[in-house]
Amino acid sequence: MSKLVECVPNFSEGRNVKIIESIVDEVRKVEGVKLLDYSSDKDHNRSVVTFIGSPDKVEEAAFKLIKKASQLIDMRNHKGAHPRMGATDVVPFIPIKDVTTEECVEISKKLGKKVGEELEIPVYLYEDAASCEERKNLAHIRKGQYEGFFEKIKQPEWKPDFGPGNMNVKSGATVIGARFPLIAYNVNLGTDNVEIANAIARKIRYIGGGLRYVKAVGVKVTERNIVQVSMNLVNYEKTPIYTAQEMVRIEAKRYGVPVIGSEVIGLVPMKVLIDCAEYYLQIENFDMGQVLESRLSE
Amino acid sequence: MSKLVECVPNFSEGRNVKIIESIVDEVRKVEGVKLLDYSSDKDHNRSVVTFIGSPDKVEEAAFKLIKKASQLIDMRNHKGAHPRMGATDVVPFIPIKDVTTEECVEISKKLGKKVGEELEIPVYLYEDAASCEERKNLAHIRKGQYEGFFEKIKQPEWKPDFGPGNMNVKSGATVIGARFPLIAYNVNLGTDNVEIANAIARKIRYIGGGLRYVKAVGVKVTERNIVQVSMNLVNYEKTPIYTAQEMVRIEAKRYGVPVIGSEVIGLVPMKVLIDCAEYYLQIENFDMGQVLESRLSE
Numbered sequence: 001m002s003k004l005v006e007c008v009p010n011f012s013e014g015r016n017v018k019i020i021e022s023i024v025d026e027v028r029k030v031e032g033v034k035l036l037d038y039s040s041d042k043d044h045n046r047s048v049v050t051f052i053g054s055p056d057k058v059e060e061a062a063f064k065l066i067k068k069a070s071q072l073i074d075m076r077n078h079k080g081a082h083p084r085m086g087a088t089d090v091v092p093f094i095p096i097k098d099v100t101t102e103e104c105v106e107i108s109k110k111l112g113k114k115v116g117e118e119l120e121i122p123v124y125l126y127e128d129a130a131s132c133e134e135r136k137n138l139a140h141i142r143k144g145q146y147e148g149f150f151e152k153i154k155q156p157e158w159k160p161d162f163g164p165g166n167m168n169v170k171s172g173a174t175v176i177g178a179r180f181p182l183i184a185y186n187v188n189l190g191t192d193n194v195e196i197a198n199a200i201a202r203k204i205r206y207i208g209g210g211l212r213y214v215k216a217v218g219v220k221v222t223e224r225n226i227v228q229v230s231m232n233l234v235n236y237e238k239t240p241i242y243t244a245q246e247m248v249r250i251e252a253k254r255y256g257v258p259v260i261g262s263e264v265i266g267l268v269p270m271k272v273l274i275d276c277a278e279y280y281l282q283i284e285n286f287d288m289g290q291v292l293e294s295r296l297s298e
Numbered sequence: 299m300s301k302l303v304e305c306v307p308n309f310s311e312g313r314n315v316k317i318i319e320s321i322v323d324e325v326r327k328v329e330g331v332k333l334l335d336y337s338s339d340k341d342h343n344r345s346v347v348t349f350i351g352s353p354d355k356v357e358e359a360a361f362k363l364i365k366k367a368s369q370l371i372d373m374r375n376h377k378g379a380h381p382r383m384g385a386t387d388v389v390p391f392i393p394i395k396d397v398t399t400e401e402c403v404e405i406s407k408k409l410g411k412k413v414g415e416e417l418e419i420p421v422y423l424y425e426d427a428a429s430c431e432e433r434k435n436l437a438h439i440r441k442g443q444y445e446g447f448f449e450k451i452k453q454p455e456w457k458p459d460f461g462p463g464n465m466n467v468k469s470g471a472t473v474i475g476a477r478f479p480l481i482a483y484n485v486n487l488g489t490d491n492v493e494i495a496n497a498i499a500r501k502i503r504y505i506g507g508g509l510r511y512v513k514a515v516g517v518k519v520t521e522r523n524i525v526q527v528s529m530n531l532v533n534y535e536k537t538p539i540y541t542a543q544e545m546v547r548i549e550a551k552r553y554g555v556p557v558i559g560s561e562v563i564g565l566v567p568m569k570v571l572i573d574c575a576e577y578y579l580q581i582e583n584f585d586m587g588q589v590l591e592s593r594l595s596e
Contacts, residue, residue: 004594006590025386034394034593034594036590036593052590052594096590097591188582209417224529241575241577241579242579245579259580261580261581261582262579262581262582263581263582263583264581264582264584264588266588267587267588267589267590267593268589268590269589269590269591270572270589270590270591270592271567272570273571273572273575273576273589274550274568274572274575276575276578276579277539277571277572277574277575277578278571280540280574280575280578281539281540281560281574282557282558282559282560283559283560283561284486284559284560284561285561287564290303290562290564290565290566291565291566291567291568292334292350292394292565292566292567292568292593293395293567293570293592294568295332295565296302296332296350296592297333
């Protein structure tokens with residue numbers, strides 16, 4: 001089986017198409033890496049690239065992208081609505097197939113070291129690659145942003161994990177790390193009362209005493225006159241979709257409200273949905289190698 | 299999206315490894331075709347090959363396999379437990395991804411014509427490619443087998459669809475056609491009473507007034523002291539796995555017997571299981587393009 005890692009770098013340019021294309025081209029040029037998507041936001045002045053491939057090749061492409069961004073983006077001129085601290089702002093590696101989170105942490109460290117040494121950009125490791133608890137959360141690391149980091153970086157507790165101990169004036173600083181694939185999943189309820197969706201969200205999410213890997217809020221879907229429990233499932237292996245779905249259903253019963261549908265937003269690994277089929281069909285001893293398509297990539 | 303057709307030819311040699319390998323090699327040699335599996339049965343003196351690829355390439359590989367089998371196998375010397383009528387006995391084409399049954403019928407006809415004309419082997423089209431109702435069923439076509447076909451082929455109603463009107467003495471005759479992927483699916487019941495499994499099987503299967511595309515029997519699983527409803531689902535789009543599963547559950551309730559598990563036997567297309575996840579999770583507007591792995595093969 002071939003290993004697959006996804007990488008979703010965010011970089012601080014969302015307006016100049018020529019610069020954006022030059023940076024994305026660095027990914028296109030690496031053989032064995034597949035560009036899945038990229039999109040730019042003019043207000044945020046920020047772009048997000050999604051690509052996938054073998055661990056080695058994805059790491060290689062990520063370095064090339066960071067290098068190109070360091071050449072073409074000057075943070076001294078950057079303005080945008082989204083918080084940011086570097087030309088390449090954040091680079092998460094996500095295990096997709098036959099790869100562990102630990103392997104993605106290793107990639108993060110190797111890449112971080114190389115970026116720090118060769119490009120002289122300070123690097124912070126985050127999420128599962130974080131060197132301490134305080135560096136797990138991206139928003140927490142990024143607080144103060146590019147402008148504030150010239151001071152923040154000098155504090156002993158904010159010494160970068162790799163690279164120089166001072167800001168790179170042109171490129172800022174970059175956050176690199178490993179995280180599990182995030183599934184955006186919404187459950188639609190047969191009511192227009194958003195208070196019910198909110199009450200359910202509060203019960204099922206981690207901070208309310210619910211499921212460890214679920215973030216949830218209630219949302220009104222005005223055009224359909226219904227509400228939904230909008231969730232981020234941050235570890236689909238430990239808290240699968242079906243668990244979240246059934247938890248919503250159980251809580252909704254309290255209000256006599258039916259689950260009338262659900263939505264999967266964006267891309268999901270095949271295994272996420274096949275896990276659900278296995279659960280509901282009660283399949284015993286299923287092997288992902290039985291999925292015909294999985295044999296094709298061998 | 300790339301089109302995928304599966305082909306599962308059966309040929310009449312299950313003992314001579316050198317001949318078997320030479321025939322399978324013809325498939326290996328075609329670029330763009332992936333050999334998924336092959337196995338031989340000595341008692342049946344028969345081998346089954348499974349390969350997959352784009353419609354054109356699969357057709358090309360199938361022709362090469364039939365040609366090689368016609369060179370290396372002499373039906374005058376063939377003995378085996380399994381009914382057979384030709385060196386290449388039967389060649390089904392199965393739509394897997396972004397291909398219709400109609401396209402597989404077209405492949406069957408093109409291949410049949412070529413085999414008939416270039417190899418001078420009489421060809422019968424079967425299942426969805428059949429030229430009339432009487433030729434849909436393989437067992438019905440094959441009745442009389444190789445030995446009996448020298449007479450049978452002369453009957454006007456058994457004139458071949460392609461090729462000569464007489465048997466090919468060395469290679470016999472070949473059956474080619476298109477059929478939907480067959481899913482072998484068993485539902486385990488929490489009882490040791492096989493009569494209950496049989497009664498459920500009779501209710502859910504087509505011939506008993508049940509589901510159009512379900513064949514089912516009750517089976518005892520002695521080593522686990524349980525029984526199962528063993529099914530062939532012959533059209534998973536029209537009668538999906540979850541429908542069969544829920545029908546078994548509904549019938550089992552009559553006996554107070556629980557469904558305690560299920561088994562998927564062999565390979566299944568990804569879509570078969572994702573359809574089930576969609577049903578149970580009530581996912582709205584899901585697009586197979588949202589499955590990350592489906593993007594990799596684009």
